[in-house]
Amino acid sequence: MSGPIALHWAPQAASPPPPPPVVPSWSPVELIESIGVPHGFAEYVVWPAVQLALILFVVLTAVAYLTYLERKVAAFIQARLGPMRVGPVGLLQPLADGLKLLSKEDLVPAGADRFVYLAAPVLAVTAALGLLVLVPFGAAWGTVTDINIGLLFLLAVASIGVLGIVLAGWASNSKYALLGAMRSSAQLVSYEVALGLALVGPLLFARTLSMQEIVESQRFTGLWWVAVQPLAFVVYFIGSLAETNRAPFDLPESESELVAGFHVEYSGFRWSLFFMAEYANIIITSAIAATVFLGGWSMPGLETAVSWIAGTDATTPLYSTAFTLLSIGVFAGKVLVLVYVVMWVRWTLPRYRYDQLMDLGWRWLIPVSLANILISAFAFLVAMRPDQGGLLGLVEVTKNGLWMGWAGTAYFLLVNLATFAMAAWLLAKLNKTAWSTDLHALRRVEALRRAGRLATAEEARAE
Amino acid sequence: MIGFAWLIPLFPLAGAIVLGTLGRRFGERAVGAIAIAAVAGSLIVSALAVAEYAGSQHHGAAVAVGDGFPASFEWIPGGAARTSADGIASAPVAGGLSIRWSYSVDALTCVMLLVVTGVGLLIHVFATAYMRGDPGFARFFAYLNLFMFSMLVLVMAANFPVLFVGWEGVGLCSYLLIGFWYERDAASDAAKKAFVANRIGDAGFLLGIFGAFAVFGSMDFETIARVIGTGDIVPDALGEWGVLSVIVLGLFVGVAGKSAQIPLFVWLPDAMQGPTPVSALIHAATMVTAGIYLMARVHGVLLAAPSAMLVIACVGAVTALVAGLAATAQDDIKKVLAYSTVSQLGLMALACGAGAFGTAIFHVMTHAFFKALLFLGAGAIIIALHHEQSLSRMGGLARRMPVVCATMCIGALAIAGVPPTSGFFSKDAMLIGVLESTVLPLPLRTALFFVGLVVAALTAYYTTRMIGMAFFARGSDHDEAHGGKLSVPATMTVPLVVLAVLSVFGGLFDVGHWLAIGTVVTHAGWMVPALATVAAVSGIGLGWWLTVVRPGAGRAISLRLGPVREAAAGAFGFDAAAGVVPVGATLSLARAAMLADVEVVDRAVNSTAAGTVSGAGGSNWTDANVVDGIVRGTGEATVSGSLVFRAMQSGRFAGTSLVLAMAVAAIVVAFGWNAAVAAFGHWFGGGQ
Amino acid sequence: MYPDLQSSPWFLGAVIAFGLWAVATGSVVITAQRPVHAALALVSALMAVAGLFAVLGAEFLAGAQVLVYVGGVMVLFVFVIMVVGGGRKTAEVEPVSGVRFLAATVVVLVIGGSIVLGARSAQPAFELRPGPRAAASKDAVRAGVSxxxxxxxxxxxxxxxxxxxxxxxxxxxxxxxxxxxxxxxxxxxxx
Amino acid sequence: MLTTVLTISGLMFALGVAGVLTRRNIIVIFMAIELILNAANLNFVAFSRYWASIGGISPHTGEVFAVFVMVVAAAEAAVGLGLVIALYRNRGTVSVDDIDLLKW
Structure with a gap:
């Protein structure tokens, strides 16, 4: 029984957390002001207008070329060439498609609710494009605006898109469209829960809802949250596939069953609005994933690269421009990789059956994300410094974000990998005995039933 | 980590809930893993908490565990609650009955925590092998985890009510586990017997608690100890029977129920109907020592009532002696161990009565090690021999189960008190504690000391007899000739080996000295150790000679002893009396009740019936003329009245809601009138 | 940026604009002939209320309003309208006409008028400010962010x-x- | 400033009451109730800001209240619309004027 045993291990005691990473201070607002525009007007009207115009142009072009990319990816996966005729290697194909769609007639079916029918695609595309304001495309002036409830706002506005789909399906006065809309709304509402819950895990580490600050928090800690929240990332990714009605969850628009689902009656430009909304949604969910899980525009070595180009003085316009453009490039790269994975999945996996879809959502993803939140929160609480209410002192909450040493990093990596493994094991265990996923057992039960029916028929005949 | 000690009971509780609700969905491996993980979690947290406690400065003092909901909260509020200005209710004012759910950790709790979780973990591991293939596998571990939860609550409780919750919880689990194989009549009868015996004890225990609250004004152990420490309460003198003595005797009735003292010990031998791991964990190592723990916990109160302590010491000594004798005559291996447990508990009660509480707890610890070891070894034998429990049909197992034999021999040496095993140190300390007691009068001290010596010799004898008959005797059904080695899985042998090591070296941790409550025993002189060693060795020698060297002589002696042996096997009539006395009393009461029923009640009923028949005739006329007239008149009046009222009951939402809104408008106008006049009166030409 | 906004005329302008929007679409809710149109109008009104929340500095509530009401409750409404075939106009006149309409109008005028008049008679000292939140600065990452x-x-x-x-x-x-x-x-x- | 918000909420409340009183479709009545609840929420937030300006209680009490109102509204919508579906299934109508089972 010697002296007190040191249970509170504080490896950070020797090394205080570093200062927050540098963010350049110059912004093109100064450029606009220098030609005589008043301050507030420049900052709140002119510059955002310029940014929005740029972003809309870039994103809409990207959407058009995503259709091209999708066709190419599909073609390569199926050992074909894909569009090759219009332009070099088919590069002008989206343009041709767009012209075709614009020149088609805008049909309204008989018996449709005209106003709702016409408004629904606009609602869907507005909900999708409205989100672009908040996506942190890059550092410094690479973002339109950054509000304190950024992620919440993104989720909220994204949820409006459901209304567009439901109303479109209903207003078409067509059974295929209605069925597609019903499926879609049920699917979207179900998976929104898992999606939102999955985002809570990384938020524990980011400690903010602001998109830009989420990126900054990862920069500060020097860790992408996917490393400490792999389970949440997987759940989020699956959920985002379902949210964007992508294969293998494309039941609302499955061609083979419902012709095309909720937009079967639409034509021409309004039909293309739905497509724009779908692809914009893919970009945005991928952007959110990149921001929350993959470090957003940040990248190890980004500052070094900038300093090669523009020196180390963070206040110069050159530094700011180089930093912003490079960070936008990094972000675009991450988003493209995710979008590519989405397409890859589409052309690789077969479609889920409807009850399997609901099973996956309610019985797997939601419990898993709930468990993830619980375990992560507990692990976090245990790891915090004793004076901040924790136990082990592996992580410290500073005003710039979380600070953890190698021990803390290792701790969180281990805990979350263990969570991952445990969740998979437990759910497999729990769901194994459930009848609806065990097709083998189902078939056996069906055979037994048939035998029973035969037996009763025999008895009846005997009487 | 003491701040997180409230987690300790929660792990097994979570395990119990998970296994109780979902357990049937998991396989046996998963169930075992969850149950063991729950206990292991408790063990880890306990170990950390104990390490921190031992390393800290508050030696001996109790440390409250945490603050806030799971650790400490207002459980049964009482008294007047005060509400502060910021809307947050503060603690109730002092003076009222306010019971908090709270834990505390002190040295005593530390010892018990380690013993309970450590031995519990080993037995859980053992049980996964023992219960393999049982249809109630998940249920068994749910109960076992629930028991761990209750036991941990019991040892960590900071006041009587919380302790009582744990006390009842372990009783419940004991009941459930004794009757685990409820389809056997014997098991369910034994469970009921244990339950009833414990109820009797609990009645006394509750009276003791109420008395303590009445006298000390609080149920917190710390407060009670403080009140006694102030000297405001005058302790009873020896031979005086004040209220303190009554409280202590009340508590001791509870102790007798839980820790199997005369006359309530009868349930413990029957409790062997439960699965063997249960016997090892609950009915040997942990639950039955709760009574000893309780006496150590409130030793301040006990020390203030020396005459009651004298009773405790005497009851303990008699229990030890009677059970020791009974153990020598048993044939069922588990019953031998059961009576041995009763006997050892008697010794511990004797030590408590003598004031040597620390040594009693010391013996609780060492006893947990070697008795759990012996029980688990017995369990291994029983499983290997396909549920054969009769000693006379065993024999020659030493070759066939070498590991079990070796570990059980170590356990037997330890319980016999052969130096230098742990049993030697703890038993020796208890004997010295009795001899040097400052509570008991001198001649009684010496007499009780010699009773203790006799019990030690008896212990050595019957343990050796059991080991000899099981492992070394020849010429039985299970001799070497009948088969080769019996396979014992590693999940069984590993706990056995660990417990064997603990049984040998457990004596090094002299917790009696560390706890320092009651008489602190110092190992000085050679007299008592020498006597104890002689007693042990002679017992062993006799046992060995009668069972292995000359088994024929042993059988002849037991034949010659005839009726005495029969009496010993039935624990000198206590077992039978437990059935006869209450049953006889109930029967005569029932006979009296029947007589009263026939003579008084039936007569009254018959005459009432006659009166009713004659009254009915008159009633009939009144009914036809008066009542029916009123009823018809009411009906007609209702029909004509309804024509008016039905118009208001349109059943429509619209009308109803309009009326509702009108009422709201009226209220708004009525309440807002003055304000409206004040603000807008000038619009209408009035007011200011 | 936040305190500036609140003391500026833009703030009052935003409150009035969102308020007018809410009231206008709210009146569409109770007059629309088809339930679906009423639902769409209600979505719009709820968005306007969310905007009011945001202007008043309750940003979380604004987000929750959109997420819970528009994304959850209103989808449910539209779903149920679809299930019960509410797209068709009801056979009866909507809203009701005749004596009941008159009575309802009177009641609404009395209640609404009392509340609105009561609100207008409130003390001029009732001033809305951002409160101690901005000043407290619970280690805000950047100054000025609520x-x-x-x-x-x-x-x-x-x-x-x-x-x-x-x-x-x-x-x-x-x-x-x-x-x-x-x-x-x-x-x-x-x- | 407070008066502006209170006036808006008063108008919304009145609109809600008018909807409840004059509509027949039970779903639309539910929507009108949502209007009333939102008016109440607006009041909560406005008074919360007001208290924030003069201090005293926590400036977020109103917002917390509004959150609870939303919870109740969501619960009400779930149960209420479940009732509507049950009603439609059993009686084939959602007009409150046709549902007069409670009459004598």
């Missing part, structure tokens, strides 16, 4: 912990109730 979500969360999980749990229980009960109600009895066909 920590509204964190503050509401702290309040919700500390002072209002018990109501929060009760509310969760209420939701659970509502879920079970809704499932039981909407599932209905399985119709036994015996012929």
């Amino acid at each position: 920590r509204n979500t964190e503050d509401v969360g702290t309040d919700l999980y500390t002072r209002a912990a018990l109501p929060f749990e009760v509310a969760s229980l209420l939701l659970l009960v509502a879920i079970v109730g809704a499932v039981v109600l909407a599932k209905g009895r399985r119709v036994e066909q015996d012929d």
Whole structure:
């Protein structure tokens, strides 16, 4: 029984957390002001207008070329060439498609609710494009605006898109469209829960809802949250596939069953609005994933690269421009990789059956994300410094974000990998005995039933 | 980590809930893993908490565990609650009955925590092998985890009510586990017997608690100890029977129920109907020592009532002696161990009565090690021999189960008190504690000391007899000739080996000295150790000679002893009396009740019936003329009245809601009138 | 940027604009002939209220309003309208006409008028300010950024912990109730 | 400033009451009730800001209240719409004027 045993291990005691990473201070607002525009007007009207115009142009072009990319990816996966005729290697194909769609007639079916029918695609595309304001495309002036409830706002506005789909399906006065809309709304509402819950895990580490600050928090800690929240990332990714009605969850628009689902009656430009909304949604969910899980525009070595180009003085316009453009490039790269994975999945996996879809959502993803939140929160609480209410002192909450040493990093990596493994094991265990996923057992039960029916028929005949 | 000690009971509780609700969905491996993980979690947290406690400065003092909901909260509020200005209710004012759910950790709790979780973990591991293939596998571990939860609550409780919750919880689990194989009549009868015996004890225990609250004004152990420490309460003198003595005797009735003292010990031998791991964990190592723990916990109160302590010491000594004798005559291996447990508990009660509480707890610890070891070894034998429990049909197992034999021999040496095993140190300390007691009068001290010596010799004898008959005797059904080695899985042998090591070296941790409550025993002189060693060795020698060297002589002696042996096997009539006395009393009461029923009640009923028949005739006329007239008149009046009222009951939402809104408008106008006049009166030409 | 905004005329302008929007679409809710149109108008009105929340500095509430009401409750409404075939105009005149309409109008005028007049008679000292939140600066990452979500969360999980749990229980009960109600009895066909 | 918000909420409340009183479709009545609840929420937030300006209680009490109102509204919508579906299934109508089972 010697002296007190040191249970509170504080490896950070020797090394205080570093200062927050540098963010350049110059912004093109100064450029606009220098030609005589008043301050507030420049900052709140002119510059955002310029940014929005740029972003809309870039994103809409990207959407058009995503259709091209999708066709190419599909073609390569199926050992074909894909569009090759219009332009070099088919590069002008989206343009041709767009012209075709614009020149088609805008049909309204008989018996449709005209106003709702016409408004629904606009609602869907507005909900999708409205989100672009908040996506942190890059550092410094690479973002339109950054509000304190950024992620919440993104989720909220994204949820409006459901209304567009439901109303479109209903207003078409067509059974295929209605069925597609019903499926879609049920699917979207179900998976929104898992999606939102999955985002809570990384938020524990980011400690903010602001998109830009989420990126900054990862920069500060020097860790992408996917490393400490792999389970949440997987759940989020699956959920985002379902949210964007992508294969293998494309039941609302499955061609083979419902012709095309909720937009079967639409034509021409309004039909293309739905497509724009779908692809914009893919970009945005991928952007959110990149921001929350993959470090957003940040990248190890980004500052070094900038300093090669523009020196180390963070206040110069050159530094700011180089930093912003490079960070936008990094972000675009991450988003493209995710979008590519989405397409890859589409052309690789077969479609889920409807009850399997609901099973996956309610019985797997939601419990898993709930468990993830619980375990992560507990692990976090245990790891915090004793004076901040924790136990082990592996992580410290500073005003710039979380600070953890190698021990803390290792701790969180281990805990979350263990969570991952445990969740998979437990759910497999729990769901194994459930009848609806065990097709083998189902078939056996069906055979037994048939035998029973035969037996009763025999008895009846005997009487 | 003491701040997180409230987690300790929660792990097994979570395990119990998970296994109780979902357990049937998991396989046996998963169930075992969850149950063991729950206990292991408790063990880890306990170990950390104990390490921190031992390393800290508050030696001996109790440390409250945490603050806030799971650790400490207002459980049964009482008294007047005060509400502060910021809307947050503060603690109730002092003076009222306010019971908090709270834990505390002190040295005593530390010892018990380690013993309970450590031995519990080993037995859980053992049980996964023992219960393999049982249809109630998940249920068994749910109960076992629930028991761990209750036991941990019991040892960590900071006041009587919380302790009582744990006390009842372990009783419940004991009941459930004794009757685990409820389809056997014997098991369910034994469970009921244990339950009833414990109820009797609990009645006394509750009276003791109420008395303590009445006298000390609080149920917190710390407060009670403080009140006694102030000297405001005058302790009873020896031979005086004040209220303190009554409280202590009340508590001791509870102790007798839980820790199997005369006359309530009868349930413990029957409790062997439960699965063997249960016997090892609950009915040997942990639950039955709760009574000893309780006496150590409130030793301040006990020390203030020396005459009651004298009773405790005497009851303990008699229990030890009677059970020791009974153990020598048993044939069922588990019953031998059961009576041995009763006997050892008697010794511990004797030590408590003598004031040597620390040594009693010391013996609780060492006893947990070697008795759990012996029980688990017995369990291994029983499983290997396909549920054969009769000693006379065993024999020659030493070759066939070498590991079990070796570990059980170590356990037997330890319980016999052969130096230098742990049993030697703890038993020796208890004997010295009795001899040097400052509570008991001198001649009684010496007499009780010699009773203790006799019990030690008896212990050595019957343990050796059991080991000899099981492992070394020849010429039985299970001799070497009948088969080769019996396979014992590693999940069984590993706990056995660990417990064997603990049984040998457990004596090094002299917790009696560390706890320092009651008489602190110092190992000085050679007299008592020498006597104890002689007693042990002679017992062993006799046992060995009668069972292995000359088994024929042993059988002849037991034949010659005839009726005495029969009496010993039935624990000198206590077992039978437990059935006869209450049953006889109930029967005569029932006979009296029947007589009263026939003579008084039936007569009254018959005459009432006659009166009713004659009254009915008159009633009939009144009914036809008066009542029916009123009823018809009411009906007609209702029909004509309804024509008016039905118009208001349109059943429509619209009308109803309009009326509702009108009422709201009226209220708004009525309440807002003055304000409206004040603000807008000038619009209408009035007011200011 | 936040305190500036609130003392500027833009603030009052925004409140009035959102208010007009809310009231205008709110009146469409109660006059629209088809339930779907009423639902769309209600979505718009709820968005306007969310905008008011945001202007008043309750950003979290604004987000929650859109997420819960528009994304959840209104989808449910539209879903149910679709199930019960509410797209058709009802046979009767909507809203009702005649004496009931007159009575309802009077009642609404009395209640609404009293409330609005009462509100207008409020003390001029009733001034809306951002409150101690901006000043408190609970280690705000950047100066001027409101920590509204964190503050509401702290309040919700500390002072209002018990109501929060009760509310969760209420939701659970509502879920079970809704499932039981909407599932209905399985119709036994015996012929 | 407070008066502006209170006036808006008063108007919304009145609109809600008018909807409840004059509509027949039970779903639309539910929507009108949502209007009333939102008016109440607006009041909560406005008074919350007001208290924030003069201090005293926590400035977020109103917002916390509004959160609870939302919870109740969500629960009400779930149960209420479940009732509507049950009603429609059993009686084939959602007009409150046709549902007069409670009459004598």
